[in-house]
Amino acid sequence: MTTPSTAVTAVTAGLNYLQPSALRPVSYTFQPPPDTPWESGSYELRPMPIADARAATAPPDIEREGFVLRDAPTAVRDFLDDAEVTAIYHREVAELALAVTGGTRAHVFDHLVRRREADRAALSFGRRATDGRAAANGRIHNDYTEESGRRRLSLVLPDPEEAAAVRRYCIVNVWRSIRGPVLDTPLAVCDARSVMAWDLVDAEVRYPRRTGEIYLATHSPSHRWSYFSAMDRHEALVFKQYDSQLSGVSRYTPHAAFDHPEAPADAPLRESIEARCLVVFE
Numbered sequence: 001m002t003t004p005s006t007a008v009t010a011v012t013a014g015l016n017y018l019q020p021s022a023l024r025p026v027s028y029t030f031q032p033p034p035d036t037p038w039e040s041g042s043y044e045l046r047p048m049p050i051a052d053a054r055a056a057t058a059p060p061d062i063e064r065e066g067f068v069l070r071d072a073p074t075a076v077r078d079f080l081d082d083a084e085v086t087a088i089y090h091r092e093v094a095e096l097a098l099a100v101t102g103g104t105r106a107h108v109f110d111h112l113v114r115r116r117e118a119d120r121a122a123l124s125f126g127r128r129a130t131d132g133r134a135a136a137n138g139r140i141h142n143d144y145t146e147e148s149g150r151r152r153l154s155l156v157l158p159d160p161e162e163a164a165a166v167r168r169y170c171i172v173n174v175w176r177s178i179r180g181p182v183l184d185t186p187l188a189v190c191d192a193r194s195v196m197a198w199d200l201v202d203a204e205v206r207y208p209r210r211t212g213e214i215y216l217a218t219h220s221p222s223h224r225w226s227y228f229s230a231m232d233r234h235e236a237l238v239f240k241q242y243d244s245q246l247s248g249v250s251r252y253t254p255h256a257a258f259d260h261p262e263a264p265a266d267a268p269l270r271e272s273i274e275a276r277c278l279v280v281f282e
Contacts (some may be wrong), residue, residue, distance in 0.1 A: 008262060016043045020218050026204045040108065053067075067236060067253055070238065075092070094107070097277045101279050104280070106279045114135060123259065143171070166282075172240055176231070177272050186229070189226055192251065201215060215254070238254070
């Protein structure tokens with residue numbers, strides 16, 4: 001593999017924003033009904049500066065920018081083994097989420113392995129390919145909205161009394177490479193302080209047995225994007241997707257995969273895992 005020529009502290013790359021529209025966007029995770037597109041809505045690839053957060057004067061903080069990088073080696077040997085991931089990685093993610101947020105209880109409720117398509121097709125919503133693996137998701141999105149973030153609490157804690165006793169909780173994603181350093185299609189995250197409420201658009205995600213709700217983002221030149229160059233397997237990026245506290249903390253961190261303009265043509269395809277975790281503060 002070709003080695004990148006020089007270290008850079010920022011790049012300019014295309015990020016997929018939703019074009020403003022009066023229609024509510026919908027995307028399918030399974031074969032949609034006849035004559036129905038996989039996704040509705042129009043997207044525009046906007047060139048945006050994306051800083052290498054490794055060069056930041058002050059390391060990002062999850063309660064300020066909405067994201068943080070930790071050195072977090074894992075004992076998992078095979079991330080394609082669901083049983084091993086559930087038995088080992090979920091515990092590791094819960095411990096990391098508590099260490100990063102200061103919460104008292106953590107509940108990991110799902111995980112997903114993604115792999116960049118072999119033909120490096122244009123980035124889309126990252127639906128599953130014929131091999132069953134999800135592709136890299138190149139649409140700027142946040143996994144929860146105000147409504148779906150609130151709904152997630154009762155799904156994770158189905159006991160009404162236990163859920164009602166929770167005063168504050170948040171939902172975080174934990175993202176890591178499951179191969180070597182990520183040179184192809186890294187993950188960009190947007191500083192939560194640079195995102196205004198009117199930048200976020202409710203959108204449906206339709207699964208075979210339910211419909212979820214996420215935020216998509218329309219473009220603003222004020223958005224401040226970052227990534228961590230060459231993230232390796234021993235590192236984990238933790239970023240906020242929802243916080244029930246309405247002020248004083250980050251609440252949403254839009255994110256998306258992007259094509260790195262300095263990536264070697266023969267860079268290995270990115271393979272990564274993301275796990276979602278609900279953290280309770282008491």
